[in-house]
Every structure is written in C-alpha cells, then in structure tokens.
Amino acid sequence: MNALAAGVLFTVMLPASADDTRNLYQVQCASCHGEDRLGGIGPALLPGNLSRLKPEAAEAVIRYGRAASQMPAFGEQLDDSQIRSLAEWIYRAPEVEPTWGRDDILASHEVSHPDGSLPDELLFDADPLNLFIVVETGDHHASLLDGDTFERIHRFETRYALHGGPKYTPDGRHVFFGSRDGWITKYDIYNMEVVAEVRAGINMRNIAVSADGRYVMAANYLPHSLVLFDAHNLDLMKVYPAVGENGESSRVSAVYAAPPRGSFIAALKDIEEVWEIPWPLPIEPVVSTGHMATPLATQRSHDTPNFRVRRIPVPDYLDDFFFDLEYEHVIGASRGGDSDGQGGMVVNLDSGDKVADLPLEGMPHLGSGITWEHEGRRVMATPHLTKATVSIIDMTDWTVIETLETDGPGFFMRSHANSPYVWVDVFFGPNRDRVHVIDKKSLAIVETLIPEPGKTAAHVEFDRYGDKLLLSLWEEDGAVIVYDGDTLEEEQRIPMSKPSGKYNVWNKTRYEEGTSH
Template identity: 65%
Template sequence: MPSHSKNQELLLVTIPHCCQTLARTLLLAGALISTPALAQDSASSDIDQLYRQQCAACHGPDRLGGMGPALLPENLSRLRQTEALEVIREGRPATQMNGFGNRLTEQQITDLTDYIYQPPDHELHWGEAEIRDSRIVNHPPGSLPDKPVFQVDDLMNLFLVVEIGDHHVTLLDGDKMEPIHRFASRYALHGGPKYGPEGRYVYFGSRDGWITKYDIYNLKVAAEVRAGINMRNIAVSADGRYVMAANYLPHTLVLFDASTLEMLELIPVRNDAGDSSRVSAVYAAPPRNSFIAALKDIPEAWEIRVQNDQADIRRIATDTVLDDFFFDPDYKHLMGAARDGKQGVVIDLDSGDTIAQLPLPGMPHLGSGITWEYQGRRVMATPHFRTNAISIIDMENWEVIKTLETDGPGFFMRSHENSRYAWADVFFGPDADKVHVIDKQTLEIVKTLQPEPGKVAAHVEFDRHGEKLLLSIWDRDGAVIVYDADTLEELKRLPMDKPSGKYNVWNKIHYEEGTSH
C-alpha cells in the first residue's frame, strides 16, 4: 500500500476526527473511483468546472462521495431539490458542509442543484478493487475488551435510535429509558441496523453503500467498507458470520466476512438471458440458514446459501416482478407485493410455486407487516402506501379477513408478543400527526393518539418485554416518546433530531413477531 506525504498528513489533522479515517483511506487508495472523466461539451463545461472547483474535494470528482455523501439522483431521493438548494446556500449544521451563499451567485447555486439531480453522462463503476480499497479496519477482532464500558441491567434491552436530522445514532438503556451514548453515522442510513447474534456488534448500511460495523460494548466503529454506489440494505446471517449487501447501483449483491468486513464475493445480479437487475432488498432467513434477495427488475427471487465462504444461488421464478417481501415466522412462505400495486402473491419457498393471490390494492408495505395469533390462527397485517387501510390476512388460507379503515396511508406497524395492541401510523396522509392503536383480538382501532399536533408521529418499537414502547416525533425539533404498552399512557419524552427507526437488541436478534425483520 502506498504511503502518503507529510503535507497530506498535515491536511488530515485539519479534518475533524470523525472524517480522518475516511480521508486517510482516500489518500492511500488514490481515488474512490475508476470511471472516465466527465464529458466536457459546450453546454455543460461551465457547470462541470463549477462542481469540480466547489464540490469535488468532498463529494468526489464523479459525485460518488468521499468525506461528503454521493451526489447522485438515487442517493438524494430522501432530499427534496428545494432542500438541497438551501443546503448548498446555507450549509448543514453539525457537518463539514459550509454554505456557499457568500461565494456563489443564486444562479450558480441553482445550476449546481440541478446538476446533482441529473444522472451522470457516463457509466459509473464500483467493482472488486474499489470495494477492497475502501475497507477501513479501526479495531481488528480481539483488539477491544469484551466487557461493556457502561453499566446497564440488561444488555439485551438496549435500543439504537437513528436520528436522520443530523445523521447520528443514540444508544438507549431500555430499562431506564435514558440515553447512554450518541455518535455520528454515515449519511442517510437505510434499511435498519442489523445485530450480530451476540448483541455486541451492530451493522449499519447507508444509501451511499457504506457498511459500518459498530462495537456497542466499546462504543467504537470497528470497521467500514463501501459495498456499492447506491445500496438498499444489508443482512447478517443467523450465525453472525456473514454480511450481505443489496445494491441498486451497480446491480450486485456483495458477500462479506462479518468479523473483518473483508469482501468474499461480488455477485452480478443477472438472469439467464443476461438481463441485469437492481436488488430491492436482502433478508436473512434463519430457519433456512440462507439469505433471500428480492429483485427489482427481473421476475425472480434468489435464495442464497453460503458454503466455504462462497454463495450458492437458487433462483425462484415469480409470475411478476415483486417490489416488497414479507416472510411467515417459519420462513416457509414468501409474500410479495406486485409492482402494479393491486395485488400480492404467496410463494412456497421449498417448491418455488405461487400458491395464492392476494387482493391488496393500494400498494401494501409488506416489509412493515406483522403477525400475531388470532382465534387460534396466525394472521398478518400490513399497511398500504396509497390507501387509507390496513389489510388483515389469514395465513392458513391466505384470505383477507378484514380491512381496517385508517386516517391515511401508512408506513409502519409494530407490536409485541406480550402486548394486546398493534400500533400503526398514517405517515403519508394529511393527518400524519396521528397514530392508531389496534386491539389484536377484536381487530378494531380502539384509540387514536395525536402526540404532537402538526408533527409526524411514526415508527413504534417495543422493549424486550413488551411493557414499554417508543414512538418517534419525526421532526428536527423532535422526540422519542415512551409509552406504557398496556395503559397507553405517556411516560416521558426524550428530545432528538428527527428520530426515525428504533431497534431493540432482543427483538431484532430473536425476530420478535411484532417487529420488522
């Protein structure tokens, strides 16, 4: 590996500590990319030059990211263009993004904003060499103490709260409901963190393709690697040995050693005809000792088993391209939402056969579905992105037994085996400041809460025992609200910066029936 100069090292010490490791990696690797230079035609040369002068040092000459996030349309999907314009003009607090309002004209700021929301005019590449060169190992396995540096009653009742307002994560004591530690994350975490089976390590995935292995016991980043340019999510195998990443760009799945984040295999996602596909998501299927991948552009689902550090892929043909997946608790059946947003299908994972069609108009969000026992049978409930409804499905005969009318289209549902209630938000409607509480035995909405009028209320997560739960006020001046799961009384509020997901160690490791998997 090449060395860097004293001048480069001097540059590093002027960068905040949180960015030094990445900056050093960029210097050592020479570059994060292996793509051609941007085309310089007469219509684009001025804006290309402006970008290179003002933005490339932090965001990369081909917009793939560096110390700052990637500036590509797919990676910016969570940021409205008007908001991006304001960030360029005013900067972003608590980051290295300074405002350009005193250096650029308003037209230049508008041109830059338009530029980053347009796809590049050349092919972007992120292959094996780029992945390997991106890996950062701060603390090799065995180099840190095995005992936590903090005191709690139950290490399995910890929460991680992702705060997307300023890209931080808070570690929370689930017994006392008090913060333990807050640390910076990569830009735009996506897909939810995944815990190793021991509960010590957690793995985060970002839209920019970064995988971060975090040691909860020592409150330190152990290792990082960049799996792709635009990544959907990651999964950790049931035995904790492997991490798999699902990419939109490039069209790949990537297998890593979980202990070191060393890349084991780069898997192009193509069918027999050579057509490639984005990967919607990848999931661990513990009872099957496998991963399941959902494909965005090809009517297939892939089951992947890892043997001798190599992926063995089984392709399951589907009747249509599926956008969203849900699995029954035994992982014998896969429920998929069709792209037309009007139906779902049920696939027997052993035979690969489609065994049922589900009438689910309104684009069901199956990934947020939950199950419970109802009158001796297991049912599954899912909200819908486009319809004011929650569908409740009998998982023995695959019939919709009830449709609950809600105050708006929803995003998340949550419950717990020990709770009589399920909670559902109405995230996409005009009444997004409300949340419904559903009695799981009467299948009725028994209460509608409005925790903070005018501010979005979303995403519930229960504690290990199902006795308390956390609800987000999804706002820069937001909070996590702690409720008594039985009485539905508010217990306390913890101020946070646009908290999105909350993830309980026990529930996630043990695949609690009321939480997403």
C-alpha cells in the same frame, strides 16, 4: 462541498452552460463529494442517492449549509443562479453510469479495531439485550438507549442517510449499519467503537446478517449486485452481479436473512426471480428463544451449495417481502393484480410455486408487516403506502379477513408478543401527526393518538418485555416518546434530531413477532 482549495477562497462567475456548471462543481464540490459525484467526505450526489432530498431542499443546503455536519454555507460565495444550476445538475444522471467493482470495494475497506481486539466487558451498566439503537437522520447520528431506564448511554456520528435498519449479531454485541451511499459500518456496542467499514456499492438498499453472525450481505441498486462479506472485519468474500438467466440485469430491492433455512433471500426489482443464497450451517445449531417456529437450520430442503445462487422463478416482479414464521413462504408485493398496478403474491420457497394472490390495493408495505395469533390462527397485517387502510390476512388460507380504514396511508406497524395492541402510523398525508392503536382480539382501532399536533408521528418499537414502547416525532427538533404499553399513557420525551427507526436488541435478535425484519 468545499469552498477552500489550497487555502484560497474561490469566487466563480455565473455559469452559462452545463460545462460551466460541471466546472463549478469541480471547484467547489469535488474535494468532498468526489470528481464523479460518488462521494468522499460528503455523500454521493447522484439522483438515486438524493431521492430523499427534494431539489428545493438541495438549494437550501447549498445556500445555508447543514448543521452538525462538514457542509458549509455557500450563500455568500455563489449567487442564486449558480446555486440553482448546481442543485439542478446533481439531479441529472451522469453521462456514463458509474461502476463500483471488486477493486473499489477492497480499496474502501478500513479496519479500526480488528474483531477480538477490544475488551469483552460492557463499558456501561445496562442489560445488553434490552438496548435500543435510535437512528437520528436529522444530523446523521445514532443514540444508544438503556431500555430499562431510557437514559441515553452514548450518541455517535454515522454515515449519511442510513437505510434499511441496523442489524445485530446474535449476542447483541455488534451492530451493522448500512447507508444509502453503500457504506457498511460494524460497531462494537460494548466498547462504543467502530470496528470496520467498507463501501459495498454506490446506491445500497439494505444489509442482512446471517443468523449465526458470521456473514453480511449487501443489496445494491447501483451497481446491480449483491455483495458478501465476512462479518468479523468486513472482508470481501464475493460479488454477485444481479443478472437473470435471460441476461437481463436488475436492481436488488432488498436482502433478508432466513434463519430456519440458513440462507439469504434477495428481492430483485427488474427480473422475475427470487434468489436464495445459503451460508454454511453451524455444526451445533444456534437455538433462538424467540417466536421462530423452527430453530436455525441443521439441514436444508434443497441441495444448493454454500454461497451459490438458487434461482426461484416467480410469475411477477416481487420487490417487497414478508415471510411466514417458518420461512417456507415469501409474501411479495407484485406490480400486477389490481387497478393501481400493485398487489400481493404468496410463493412457496421450496417448490417455487405460487400459492395465492392477495388483493392488496394501494402498494402494501409488506416489509413493515407483522404477525400474531388470532382465534387460534396466525394472521399478518400490513399498512399501505398509497391507500388509507390496514389489511389483515389469515395465513392459513391467505384470505383477507379484515380491512381497517385509517386516517391516511401508513408506513410502519409494530407490536410485541406480550402486548394486546398493534400500532400503525399515518405517515403520509395531512394526518401524519396521528398514530392508530389496533386491538389484536377485536381487530378494531381502539385509540388514535396525536402526540404533537402538526408533527409527524411514526415508527414504534417495544422494549424486550413488551411493557414500554418508543414512538418518534419525526422532525428536526423531534423526540422519542416513551409510552406505557398497556395504559397508552405518555411517560417521557427524549429530544432527538429527526429520529427515524428504533431497534431493540432482543426483538431483533430473537425475531420477536411484532417487529419487522
């Protein structure tokens, strides 16, 4: 919000109606957040974009401002009634649903350094494949960490409310960030510079990068669309309205890259379809050195032309995904199937047939699932968002072989091929300061750590070797804690502002089995 207009400080009388509140917004807020609340210098102020911010917290931001941002305090200009009316008004759905089409996307596009214009050498001394990007949501920054020394190489400002995790190019040089407000930022890690930005939508869920690093796709809640970009400078290639064969429009829950298939896979929230969109296959396949059972696709199991949608009808709405190693099957969270309206379903992506139902009560967070080898069989594990359990599933016959009781519902799971342990947080509820350590062989919880009593402990990420790991104290005055992966001993703390995700270049580009994708 902006209290200055043409150099004059405005004092506004108590609004008595929605019209007065709308006028108050236009005077105090529109210059930063946009006349239609779609964002500008500041973030979009629409209900979907504010889902992480409670109304009472919004009042506090208006009254006191936001540290380390351009948001000023209005407590001395506006009285309590005005602040309450503004906070209430921004949570109302707009009278006319906003649009964001091709012309809007093109107009938002900015190229700071055309791809290839910056030097190819690193400006710092570190292993480029053992770097971490740490997203700090407290003040909307990201930190670049050396994964060998855990020294902070650089800290830089990001867009508001990054969402869905940054994605790397295969060589690890470039990283793409996606924000809740729809902004995609391409960042050159070697030179620590922004290359290009573009706004793909108003409320974006996540982005995916093709396995060859040539294409970026964005999944939007608002508008209902998928948007394809050339990864070099984020030039717009195609907008896909998310409309089913029956004409019904849908929010897009997420989009994923499926390297062995050479395609993007999209989860649709409001229609019973999964979409697959192939990208052009390279003449010479890029071979992964990670756990993937199949290198990048050199031929497809279907004949869908490049960048064309292949619709896969499914028996239920699937809006949270996990894949097997070969990307032959998608495991999706479905709305039906058990007493709380949530379950799991396995669908073969080639035939479109349902292979199995999974009795997963309590909203399984499949997007955070991981796999490992157990007694000669591949298993997957997932936490649950509303139930204090971890489910472990045999991926050979899709049976639940173990259900572990935890100290509360969890959000993230992580491991590494070289680690004997799986880590899962207790993100929701009174025990959010705890994290469980599960033994991969016994499938039992063998340790429960409390890094800082009363402070949320969440989201583990290992280094490229599986020797060390990072855990977040998810607080405004938080930290990233470095642990020894074998002894589970704390080694050091790096102060950070509400660090959320931590993303290791090797694990993400090599599709390490202990890291979700």
